Amino acid sequence: MTSPVLARPEVRSSRGAFAALLCAVLSFSLLQTMVIPALPDLRAEFHTSSSVMAWVLSAFLLTSSVGTVLLGRLGDMVGKKRMMLVSLAILGLGTLMSALAFSAEMLIAGRAVQGLGAATFPLAFGLVRDIFHRDQVPVAIGTISAVFGIGFGVGLVIPGPLLDHLGWQWIFWVSLIAVAIAFAAVAASITETPVRRPGRIDWPGAILVTAGLAAVLLAISQARAWTLPAIAALLGCGAVALVVFVMVERRASEPLIDLSMLGRRPVLGANLVALLIGFGLYGAFSLVPQFVQTPTSAGYGFGATPTESGLFLLPMALTMLVAGPVAGWLGARSGSKRTLVAACTIGVAGFAVIAAGLDCAWIIATGAGIIGVGVGFSFSSVVNLVVSAVEPNETGQATAVNTIVRTLGGSLGAQAAPAIVTSTLATGTSFPAESGYTTAFIVSAVVMAAAALVLPVVGIPGRGGMARRRRNGSWSYPAGNSR
Known part of the structure; x- marks a missing residue:
C-alpha cells in the first residue's frame, strides 16, 4: 500500500x-x-x-x-x-x-x-x-x-x-x-x-522491548553504583528479553517494530553510527563543565561557578544553530553520508583541540565551538539518512529507534567518561588528575574517528543511493547498492 x-x-x-x-x-x-x-x-x-x-x-x-x-x-x-x-x-x-x-x-x-x-x-x-x-x-x-x-x-x-x-x-x-x-x-x-500505517499495538512486543531496554539502560546508568554481579544479571535479563522480542516480532502479523526495515543497510548503518556518535559526543556535554568548575587548588581547572561554566558551552550552542541547517543543505546536494563523515572528522578535531589546550580557557571554548559544528552536522545527517531510507508511514518508528540507539550510546559514554577521568587522582588532592580529562577527550576523538571509518564498511549509500522504489512489494535500490 x-x-x-x-x-x-x-x-x-x-x-x-x-x-x-x-x-x-x-x-x-x-x-x-x-x-x-x-x-x-x-x-x-x-x-x-x-x-x-x-x-x-x-x-x-x-x-x-x-x-x-x-x-x-x-x-x-x-x-x-x-x-x-x-x-x-x-x-x-x-x-x-x-x-x-x-x-x-x-x-x-x-x-x-x-x-x-x-x-x-x-x-x-x-x-x-x-x-x-x-x-x-x-x-x-x-x-x-x-x-x-x-x-x-x-x-x-x-x-x-x-x-x-x-x-x-x-x-x-x-x-x-x-x-x-x-x-x-x-x-x-x-x-x-493523512499519512497512516493502520494496525494495532503489539502488546507482547511492547512489554518485551520495554523490559529489555529498561534492563540494559538501568544496568548502564547504575554501573558505577551497583555491584558487578547485579549489573551482569541485569544485562543478561535485558539481552534475553530483547532476543525473545526479536523472535516474537518475526512472527507477529503487525509487529511493533518492523525488523525488516531495521535490517536495511542504510538504516542499520545509520543506527550503528548513531551509537558511536552518542558515545563520543557525550564527553563534551558532561566533562567540560566538570573540568572548568574544578578549583585551581587541584593544579588545573578554573574554579568556575555553574553560570560561568555554562558559558564555556555557549560557542557549542551557537555553532550548532548554524551547522544543522547547513548540514541539511549540504546533504541534499552532496549526500548525507559525506556530510556525516565530515561531522565525525570535525568532532575529532574539536576533541583534539580541547585535549591539547586544557590550561587555556579560550582554547576550551574554541574546541567546544568546533564540536558544536560536528554535533549539528551529525544529528542532522544521521536522521536524514534514516528518513530517506524508509517510507513516510515508517518514519515514526524508524526515527524512534535511531533516537534510542543514540541514547544507548550516550548512556555508555556517560559511564565511560567519568570512569576514565576518576581512574587517577591528582597528587595531594582528592580531585582526579588532569591527565584523566585528557585521556577522556582523546577517547571521544577516537570513537568519532571510528564512526567515520564505519560508514564505508556498513555500506551506507551516498548521494543517489538512497533513491528507492517499491517493486512487487519489496525494496529495491539502484544498481550497486545492496539492500
Whole structure:
C-alpha cells in the first residue's frame, strides 16, 4: 500500500508549523540536561545520597526509551500531530510534578513521567516529512536536529542563574512554560496529515522491548553504583528479553517494530553510527563543565561557578544553530553520508583541540565551538539518512529507534567518561588528575574517528543511493547498492 501524495503546503502555514515543531523539540531537549547542574542543590534540599540522586537522571532515561517506541508507533498509526500533543501533555505533567516535588521520590516520579514525552523528537521528524515538500525536508530536519542539540547544551547554561537567584524549582517552572508554549503552537499551527500505517499495538512486543531496554539502560546508568554481579544479571535479563522480542516480532502479523526495515543497510548503518556518535559526543556535554568548575587548588581547572561554566558551552550552542541547517543543505546536494563523515572528522578535531589546550580557557571554548559544528552536522545527517531510507508511514518508528540507539550510546559514554577521568587522582588532592580529562577527550576523538571509518564498511549509500522504489512489494535500490 503506497502512501498518499501530499500537496505542497502554503509557505505561510509551513513556517508556522515549522516554528511549532522547533518549540516542541526545544522544550523536550532542555529537560534532558537542565537538571544536571542542580543535582548538588537537590541532594542538599532532600537530604539524600548521590546514588538516590542518580535516579533523577536514570528514571528519565528509562521511560524515554519506552515513550519513544510506543508513541512513535502510535503516531504512525493514528496521527503524528495527535501523538505530539499527547507527548507534550505528558511532558508538561511530569514537569509540573517535578516543580512541586516535596521529596526525592516525587521528583524521581516526575522525571519518569517527563521521559514518556520523548516521542516529541521522532514525531517532529515524521511531521516534517508529511508536511513539507521533499526538497525542504533535509534542511528542516537539519534545523530541528540543531535545535535539539542546542537545547541539550543550553540546558547546561540556563540553570546557573536560576540556581543562584531563584532556586531549583524554577528550572522546572521555566521548562513548563516552554512546554505550554509548544503545546499551544502545535495545536494552532499544525494540521493533522493523512499519512497512516493502520494496525494495532503489539502488546507482547511492547512489554518485551520495554523490559529489555529498561534492563540494559538501568544496568548502564547504575554501573558505577551497583555491584558487578547485579549489573551482569541485569544485562543478561535485558539481552534475553530483547532476543525473545526479536523472535516474537518475526512472527507477529503487525509487529511493533518492523525488523525488516531495521535490517536495511542504510538504516542499520545509520543506527550503528548513531551509537558511536552518542558515545563520543557525550564527553563534551558532561566533562567540560566538570573540568572548568574544578578549583585551581587541584593544579588545573578554573574554579568556575555553574553560570560561568555554562558559558564555556555557549560557542557549542551557537555553532550548532548554524551547522544543522547547513548540514541539511549540504546533504541534499552532496549526500548525507559525506556530510556525516565530515561531522565525525570535525568532532575529532574539536576533541583534539580541547585535549591539547586544557590550561587555556579560550582554547576550551574554541574546541567546544568546533564540536558544536560536528554535533549539528551529525544529528542532522544521521536522521536524514534514516528518513530517506524508509517510507513516510515508517518514519515514526524508524526515527524512534535511531533516537534510542543514540541514547544507548550516550548512556555508555556517560559511564565511560567519568570512569576514565576518576581512574587517577591528582597528587595531594582528592580531585582526579588532569591527565584523566585528557585521556577522556582523546577517547571521544577516537570513537568519532571510528564512526567515520564505519560508514564505508556498513555500506551506507551516498548521494543517489538512497533513491528507492517499491517493486512487487519489496525494496529495491539502484544498481550497486545492496539492500
